[in-house]
Amino acid sequence: VVTYWTVGGLVRLLVLGAVLTMGVLPAGASLSSEAAIGSLAGVGGFVIAAAIGLLILTKARYKRFRFAVSDRFLYVRDGVIWHREKVIPVSRMQHVDIQQGPVERAIGLASLSVFTAGGGVATFRLPGLDPEYGRHLRDRVLAARDAT
Amino acid sequence: VSSQGQSPLSQPGEPEAPAGEPQPDHVLAEGGLHPLSLFPRMLPLFGRMLPVVLVIGAQMFMGDDRSGSVGSVVAFGLLVVPVVFVAGYLEYRRYHYRLTTRELQIVHGILSRHERRIPIDRIQDLGSEQTLLRRMLGLETVTVETASGEGAEAKIDAIGPEQAELLREALGRAHRFKRPQASESGPTGTEAAGQRPATLVFRTSPLALLLRGLTDNRAGLILVAAAWVLDLIQDVRGAELVDQVLPMLAGVLDDTNLYEVALTIVLGLLAVFAVGWVLSAGATLVHFYGFTLSERDEVFQRRFGLLTTHTYSMPRRRIQCLRLEQSWLRRLVGLIVLRADNAGSAGEQSQEQASRSTFVPAAFRGRAQELVTSVFPDVGWSAIRFRRVSAKMMRRYAVRGLVLGGAGAAALVPLVGRPGWGALLAAVPFALAGWLAYRKAGYCMQGDYFVARWGIAGLYRALVPLHAVQAVLLRRSPFERAQGLARMTVFVAGGASVTVSHLPWEAAQGLVTDLGREAACRPFSLA
Numbered sequence: 001v002v003t004y005w006t007v008g009g010l011v012r013l014l015v016l017g018a019v020l021t022m023g024v025l026p027a028g029a030s031l032s033s034e035a036a037i038g039s040l041a042g043v044g045g046f047v048i049a050a051a052i053g054l055l056i057l058t059k060a061r062y063k064r065f066r067f068a069v070s071d072r073f074l075y076v077r078d079g080v081i082w083h084r085e086k087v088i089p090v091s092r093m094q095h096v097d098i099q100q101g102p103v104e105r106a107i108g109l110a111s112l113s114v115f116t117a118g119g120g121v122a123t124f125r126l127p128g129l130d131p132e133y134g135r136h137l138r139d140r141v142l143a144a145r146d147a148t
Numbered sequence: 149v150s151s152q153g154q155s156p157l158s159q160p161g162e163p164e165a166p167a168g169e170p171q172p173d174h175v176l177a178e179g180g181l182h183p184l185s186l187f188p189r190m191l192p193l194f195g196r197m198l199p200v201v202l203v204i205g206a207q208m209f210m211g212d213d214r215s216g217s218v219g220s221v222v223a224f225g226l227l228v229v230p231v232v233f234v235a236g237y238l239e240y241r242r243y244h245y246r247l248t249t250r251e252l253q254i255v256h257g258i259l260s261r262h263e264r265r266i267p268i269d270r271i272q273d274l275g276s277e278q279t280l281l282r283r284m285l286g287l288e289t290v291t292v293e294t295a296s297g298e299g300a301e302a303k304i305d306a307i308g309p310e311q312a313e314l315l316r317e318a319l320g321r322a323h324r325f326k327r328p329q330a331s332e333s334g335p336t337g338t339e340a341a342g343q344r345p346a347t348l349v350f351r352t353s354p355l356a357l358l359l360r361g362l363t364d365n366r367a368g369l370i371l372v373a374a375a376w377v378l379d380l381i382q383d384v385r386g387a388e389l390v391d392q393v394l395p396m397l398a399g400v401l402d403d404t405n406l407y408e409v410a411l412t413i414v415l416g417l418l419a420v421f422a423v424g425w426v427l428s429a430g431a432t433l434v435h436f437y438g439f440t441l442s443e444r445d446e447v448f449q450r451r452f453g454l455l456t457t458h459t460y461s462m463p464r465r466r467i468q469c470l471r472l473e474q475s476w477l478r479r480l481v482g483l484i485v486l487r488a489d490n491a492g493s494a495g496e497q498s499q500e501q502a503s504r505s506t507f508v509p510a511a512f513r514g515r516a517q518e519l520v521t522s523v524f525p526d527v528g529w530s531a532i533r534f535r536r537v538s539a540k541m542m543r544r545y546a547v548r549g550l551v552l553g554g555a556g557a558a559a560l561v562p563l564v565g566r567p568g569w570g571a572l573l574a575a576v577p578f579a580l581a582g583w584l585a586y587r588k589a590g591y592c593m594q595g596d597y598f599v600a601r602w603g604i605a606g607l608y609r610a611l612v613p614l615h616a617v618q619a620v621l622l623r624r625s626p627f628e629r630a631q632g633l634a635r636m637t638v639f640v641a642g643g644a645s646v647t648v649s650h651l652p653w654e655a656a657q658g659l660v661t662d663l664g665r666e667a668a669c670r671p672f673s674l675a
Contacts, residue, residue, distance in 0.1 A: 072665075072668045073664055073668065079623075081625070081626060082623055082624065082625055082626075083622075083623065083624040083629065084621060084622065084623050084624075085621070085622040085623075085660070086619060086620070086621045086622075087619065087620045087621075087660055087661075087663075087664040088618070088619040088620075089617075089664060089667050089668035090668070091668055091671060091672060092617075092618045092619065092667070092672055116618040116619055116639075116641075117618055117641035117672075118618030118619050118639035118640060118641055118645075119639065121619075121621065121637075121639060121645070122618045122619035122621075122639035123619075124619075
């Protein structure tokens with residue numbers, strides 16, 4: 001997961017950097033070539049600093065992330081700055097998804113989502129599962145629901 | 149146009165059940181639009197055609213020399229009339245609905261064919277709407293709501309009242325037929341339940357509605373009214389006004405009748421505000437006029453409206469969350485508004501959804517307990533003992549005020565010097581708000597319900613039946629962690645939620661465990 005989150009975060013950062021560059025460069029260039037170089041360096045520094053921050057944050061996020069699946073409850077705890085704990089009764093499950101995005105496929109991961117009728121926030125999401133384990137987990141959750 | 153419209157009704161008698169379905173599929177009711185519906189349905193078509201006519205007309209006007217163009221625009225306009233008639237007629241021919249024991253099908257559309265099928269047990273709510281025009285013609289629109297959260301999923305527009313009644317009856321029967329266990333009181337119970345007359349639960353007095361209208365925060369409407377009034381003034385006095393204002397402004401600079409001018413402006417603004425206010429109150433009164441809430445067979449029915457009459461029904465079991473709302477103005481006049489979220493109309497984005505979820509638009513405070521008891525008889529409303537949240541809430545409010553005031557002072561002192569420190573006084577209202585909020589905040593688990601209350605000057609309460617709880621979320625910001633606090637959010641179907649903040653950490657953990665356990669042992673179904 002750390003790789004997946006990091007890749008996702010880095011891609012977003014690069015896009016942000018590109019946008020910033022495009023925004024800053026013309027402004028700098030209109031002043032002088034020195035200002036242009038300065039602004040480029042500024043953007044580069046920002047991107048590097050943000051990347052380091054991202055790495056640390058992602059690591060922390062991974063460490064914080066805990067989940068548990070019992071016969072009756074799904075439980076997630078995550079969030080670095082804002083701590084969140086979510087409890088969802090298995091009996092409220094509407095349907096289960098297993099997703100694999102392109103990056104996830106490349107590094108052999110899958111994510112599991114258990115949806116309730118409560119909308120987006122009331123969804124149980126597990127990123128970065130081994131696909132085999134994801135399927136196993138899905139079957140377990142489905143069996144648990146049928147048992148209740 | 150008519151190439152694909154060869155058989156719009158496609159053999160009405162024949163059920164289109166796909167092969168391999170175990171259950172027999174009977175047609176319970178079907179039909180098309182009422183012939184009279186041509187008229188109200190064509191009006192919006194004309195409306196849609198109008199800009200086209202205008203644009204083309206304007207182009208002709210530009211192109212031609214002016215003499216012949218007016219005639220040609222009129223001719224073109226006349227040409228549109230038969231087109232609209234043909235379109236309206238085709239739409240009328242094409243529109244077809246059919247209710248079977250399994251699903252509701254609606255087919256419509258002239259060029260593109262829309263076919264909508266809704267399984268019977270997904271239907272959350274049935275309502276009816278009658279605009280003034282439709283009511284004069286004796287027509288009715290039946291609305292069908294599912295749990296998709298988008299308000300009315302389907303509308304069966306402009307059918308005769310007998311047909312509407314037939315459809316409703318059939319749908320009610322289909323519901324019972326599909327799920328005999330829904331009315332668990334035994335086979336005779338279902339029979340008897342069908343016969344039981346509706347009991348009137350509540351009727352809103354015009355006074356209460358008027359008060360609601362007056363306490364509505366409809367800034368938008370007031371603005372519109374203001375614009376309208378200004379427009380009117382300009383229309384009436386037009387050039388005169390400009391002629392007067394300019395010398396007057398010039399006069400201000402010379403003479404000292406500044407006071408008079410200011411008074412005129414203030415009075416004018418007040419008049420504009422008052423007109424907007426009265427209009428808004430009138431709109432509310434017209435919208436909810438003659439509101440009645442009645443109950444039959446565990447289904448609540450609401451009827452209201454002066455011009456457009458609405459009828460919404462909501463089964464008790466499908467109420468996900470009942471809210472009692474008193475904004476501070478309404479609290480002053482002792483007025484209370486009840487809202488009931490069902491799975492389909494939890495969000496309050498659109499005007500229509502807000503209107504749908506309004507369970508009682510206005511009631512005086514004394515009736516609140518009676519109303520809550522009629523919705524959830526087993527809640528024991530009067531016996532509820534709310535538990536307080538942490539008193540640290542007051543400190544947090546005060547600190548927030550101090551931080552804001554400090555920031556304000558930091559910004560102002562360099563600019564204006566000593567008086568800038570006055571910004572720190574902002575902490576006082578914050579502290580007061582914190583005290584008020586602390587006194588109001590509370591939560592409790594009572595039998596099959598979770599109840600919460602909150603508010604600063606207003607008072608808001610929410611009742612969530614535990615079987616409706618979808619998920620429970622605990623959140624803690626870094627500050628809340630440092631102070632041992634947490635906030636808890638309970639989610640119900642349709643995306644609505646109730647949040648209790650400033651809970652002591654241990655209490656929050658206990659509450660989440662209890663809520664989760666109690667919710668898990670109560671079955672939930674949208675059907």
